[in-house]
Amino acid sequence: MQQENKKEPKKRVLIQLRTNEADKNTLITYAKESGMTITDFVKSRTLGKAPRTKMATPERLRFLQFFTEVNRIGVNVNQIAKAFHTGHFGELTEDVILKTLEDLRAVSAQILNHLDDSAGQTARERQSVGDLSAEQSGQ
Structure with a gap:
């Protein structure tokens, strides 16, 4: 009896953020200092989620x-x-x-x-x- 894989593939949705150049650079700097990607940094700050990956500082x-x-x-x-x-x-x-x-x-x-x-x-x-x-x- 084979078990069916009940996991559905994760749906990836793109969210775009419009900002000025100074705010973009600030986000990049904060993300790098935190050892995170920009996506993970924004998620952690807005949703309180732990980062998926952590880059080595x-x-x-x-x-x-x-x-x-x-x-x-x-x-x-x-x-x-x-x-x-x-x-x-x-x-x-x-x-x-x-x-x-x-x-x-x-x-x-x-x-x-x-x-x-x-x-x-x-x-x-x-x-x-x-x-x-x-x-x-x-x-």
Whole structure:
């Protein structure tokens, strides 16, 4: 017994909007800043609907790059830990460990700088945990 496909194809209706050039540019800007298409932006603002798609904003793309770098470093840390637990050090040298730690410090600094730039703060206004004394960090 075959089930019939009861879903009807979605009907697509075109709605046109007349506006001046300045309002058009404003809509385009707001949509881009929200990471949406113009259609999704207008729907979300007028109908309260969640956007169908969300485009990656430049800031989101940068955070995805940070995530990729942190993930790569995490893989290296796991390999270092495995080598220590199994006693099979192979090509694991002090230089590899130091390079991994330096990569982690560099990515952490990039993330903090990006967050500082996003929040309008300077790097001097935020103190990293590594700069805290043992008493300040609760140790």
